[in-house]
Structure formats: C-alpha cells, structure tokens
Amino acid sequence: MIASVHDLAPIVGMTAACQALGVPRSTVYRRQRPAAVRRQRTVRRHPRMLSPDEQTAVRTVLNSERFVDQAPRTVYATLLDEGISLCHWRTMYRLLRADAATRERRAVRRHPVYTRPELLATAPCQVWSWDITKLRGPQPGVWYSLYVVLDIFSRMIVGWLLATHEAALLAEQVLADACLREGIVPDQLTIHADRGAPMTSTVVADLLADLGVRRSHSRPTVSNDNPYSEAQFKTMKYGPTYPDRFANLANARAWVTAFVDWYNHVHRHSGLSLLTPAMVHSGTANAVVSARQGVLTAAADRHPERFVQGPPTSPPVPTAAWINPPLSMAAQPDDPARLKRNS
Incomplete structure (x- = not known):
C-alpha cells in the first residue's frame, strides 16, 4: 500500500494519494525515514562494587x-x-x-493454594454433602456427635448417625449405609465435606475409592464451601422444638429421628419452591407443581380482578444446585442454572 502511494503521489500529490488509498500521511513519512540504529547499552559497573x-x-x-x-x-x-x-x-x-543459597532459617510451613471447589448437581444422588455437628448433652462438657449426609439437589437427608464421639469408622459406616440404601453405582456420585479429621481420614478415602465415589473437600477455614450442610444444621438448631440439652443419648437419638422425618417429608423448603425434599428426591415434584398451578389457575378464573398482573404461576422445580458456581455464572442472577438458596 505504501508503494502504491509513492506511485500515485507524483501525479495527484501526496495528500490526495493518501486520501484516495486511506493511508495516513504520517505513516508514509515515517516509513521514509531510515531505521534508527539502536545503540547497545553498556552496563556501567558501580565504582564501589566488588570485582x-x-x-x-x-x-x-x-x-x-x-x-x-x-x-x-x-x-x-x-x-x-x-x-x-x-x-x-x-x-x-x-x-x-x-546464588539461591539462602532460605528461611526456621521450618516455616508453606501453605498450599487450595482449589475452589465447583460442583453441580442436576438430579438427586449426583452430589452429597456431609458434616458433623455437636449436640449438648445433659451437663457441660458432654457432647453428642451427629453425622448428617445431605443430597444437595433434593436437600434430602439420605443418612445420619448419632454417637458419643467423632471417629473415622463411624463416618465410614454412615456413608456406606447411605450409598447402599440409595443404590449408588461407581462413577455416579461426588461426596463433598470439609477438612475435618474424619472427612480426610484414610478409612473414608479407601471406602469411597472402593465404591467408585469421587471426593471433594472445602478450602481450609472457608465455611461457604459447604453451605448446604451448614444451612441444614441451622434449620435444625434454630427450630422451635430444638432443646437446650438432651437428657441422654437415647433421648437425642429419638429427637433426631423425628426431626429427620419432619425435615424430609414435611418441611417446605424455600430453596425448593416450597416443596419437601422427599418430593424432589422421589421425582414427584413436577406433578405437585402442576397440581399447584391448577389451583392457582382456578383461583384466577374465579376472581380475575384480583390478579392485575396476570394469572399467578407456581414456582418451577429447580433444575440445578451448585457448590460455588463459576464466577461468570454467579454474576448472572437470571441464569437457569443459578445457585439455589441454602435455607
């Protein structure tokens, strides 16, 4: 293009040639200059520097x-x-x-960079979350350990165990029983937990490897990486029937049995369009939503003047549950696969 400008410039002039060919005149003139010879910088040695x-x-x-x-x-x-x-x-x-011959003299622990877990469930029995919480015993210093395994898509409590202490063998028992009861097959399930001793134990790791279940762990000191279990514990402990203390282990076990039955089959979950976890887990949620929509439509037909913004619609069944959705998705609240509420 520059050569064409030079060919046309003697006939119509440089300005007209540049305008006709769409080339800035400054570019043409710059190209005509001889290339500048770069001088190599000489590294000046400081006079006080050691030879x-x-x-x-x-x-x-x-x-x-x-x-x-x-x-x-x-x-x-x-x-x-x-x-x-x-x-x-x-x-x-x-x-x-x-010479890279110095280092920190003390044996300081170097904390590794932990990956942010990103887990997606679009159906039950794809991602489970589990954790351990403490229940107060009859007197100060006495605690009972409640192990709870939760399906993050349906919020169904698929397994629980109450004991007087924490142990990897107890964690192995509750996870193995839950996988057997739900018919888990290899490469179907991911189980997420924090980094407590039972969660990261070799016993649990060997069990999950034998079952073909993938493991996932929260980052240290990041409770938001395990939101479903934390939210379920809050629902339990902030309920009106939760006692200040349990008289004994049998009393605590009876209360937890009743709570789990209520939570799975009666509790209308705000993160599930006010469906119960059992409805979503069993696959009957769409039928329930359709029936609700029929009731709302009939109400709108009877009194259309009460619905100035159109007939009401029943909230649909959530289609996805995330643990830490990708940051690009988290910035889009209308995304159909957005994170469900944890409450």
Missing part, C-alpha cells in the same frame, strides 16, 4: 567447610577478629541470594 575476583573470594570463604553452616554476620565478625575484611555482611547476603 569478579573479590566476589569469587567471598563465595569461596562462605562455602568453605569452616563457614558453610555459619550466618554471614558470624562469618563477618570472625574474619574481623582475625584481621580480615572482605566485605560487609550485607554484601555476603546479596551474593548468597544471587
């Missing part, structure tokens, strides 16, 4: 058998006492740092 031979001498002393395990300050002071001055101890540190 290469002096640096080699310092490194030899620092790496010698006598001083290899000594701190540069100790080496500096020892050499001064012997009438030798090679350089300041700060310079020794700089040379060692350049």
Whole structure:
C-alpha cells in the first residue's frame, strides 16, 4: 500500500494519494525515514562494587567447610577478629541470594493454594454433602456427635448417625449405609465435606475409592464451601422444638429421628419452591407443581380482578444446585442454572 502511494503521489500529490488509498500521511513519512540504529547499552559497573575476583573470594570463604553452616554476620565478625575484611555482611547476603543459597532459617510451613471447589448437581444422588455437628448433652462438657449426609439437589437427608464421639469408622459406616440404601453405582456420585479429621481420614478415602465415589473437600477455614450442610444444621438448631440439652443419648437419638422425618417429608423448603425434599428426591415434584398451578389457575378464573398482573404461576422445580458456581455464572442472577438458596 505504501508503494502504491509513492506511485500515485507524483501525479495527484501526496495528500490526495493518501486520501484516495486511506493511508495516513504520517505513516508514509515515517516509513521514509531510515531505521534508527539502536545503540547497545553498556552496563556501567558501580565504582564501589566488588570485582569478579573479590566476589569469587567471598563465595569461596562462605562455602568453605569452616563457614558453610555459619550466618554471614558470624562469618563477618570472625574474619574481623582475625584481621580480615572482605566485605560487609550485607554484601555476603546479596551474593548468597544471587546464588539461591539462602532460605528461611526456621521450618516455616508453606501453605498450599487450595482449589475452589465447583460442583453441580442436576438430579438427586449426583452430589452429597456431609458434616458433623455437636449436640449438648445433659451437663457441660458432654457432647453428642451427629453425622448428617445431605443430597444437595433434593436437600434430602439420605443418612445420619448419632454417637458419643467423632471417629473415622463411624463416618465410614454412615456413608456406606447411605450409598447402599440409595443404590449408588461407581462413577455416579461426588461426596463433598470439609477438612475435618474424619472427612480426610484414610478409612473414608479407601471406602469411597472402593465404591467408585469421587471426593471433594472445602478450602481450609472457608465455611461457604459447604453451605448446604451448614444451612441444614441451622434449620435444625434454630427450630422451635430444638432443646437446650438432651437428657441422654437415647433421648437425642429419638429427637433426631423425628426431626429427620419432619425435615424430609414435611418441611417446605424455600430453596425448593416450597416443596419437601422427599418430593424432589422421589421425582414427584413436577406433578405437585402442576397440581399447584391448577389451583392457582382456578383461583384466577374465579376472581380475575384480583390478579392485575396476570394469572399467578407456581414456582418451577429447580433444575440445578451448585457448590460455588463459576464466577461468570454467579454474576448472572437470571441464569437457569443459578445457585439455589441454602435455607
């Protein structure tokens, strides 16, 4: 294109040629200039800098058998006492740092970067969440451990166990019973939990590997990575029938049995369009929603003047449940696969 401008410029002029061909004149003139010769920068050596031979001498002393395990300050002071001055101890540190020969002296634990778990369930028995909560016993210092396994799509409590303590073997028992009862097959299910001792135990890991169940764990100290279990515990402990203390283990077990039955079959869950977990888990939720819609439509037909914004509609059955939806999806509240409420 530049060559065409040069061919046309003697006939119509440079300005007209550039306008006709859509080329800026500044580009044409810039291309005509000879290429600038770049001068190589010379690295100027600071006058107070140690010479290469002096640096080699310092490194030899620092790496010698006598001083290899000594701190540069100790080496500096020892050499001064012997009438030798090679350089300041700060310079020794700089040379060692350049050779990657320094590190934190203390055995400081390096915390790894944990991946943000992102789990999606579009049907029951795809993702389960489980956790352990404490129930107060008859007196201070006495606690009962309640293990609860929850299906995050249907919010159904698919397994629970109450014991006097936490143990990996008890966790193995409640998970194995739940998988057997729900007919879990290999590569069907992901089980999510936090990083407590029973959750990360070898016993539980071996069980899930034998069953073909994938494991997922929350990031340390991030309770939002396990929202469904936390929300279920709040529903339980903030309920009007939850006692301040349980008289004994049998009393606690009887109360939890009644609560689980209520939660699964009676509780109208706000995150499930006011359906019960059992309805969603068993696949009858769509029929219930259709029946509700029929009732609403009949009410609108009887009194259309009461529905100024049109006939009411029953909320649909949620189609997806996320643990940490992708950040791009979380910014779109109208996405059909948005995160369901946890309450």
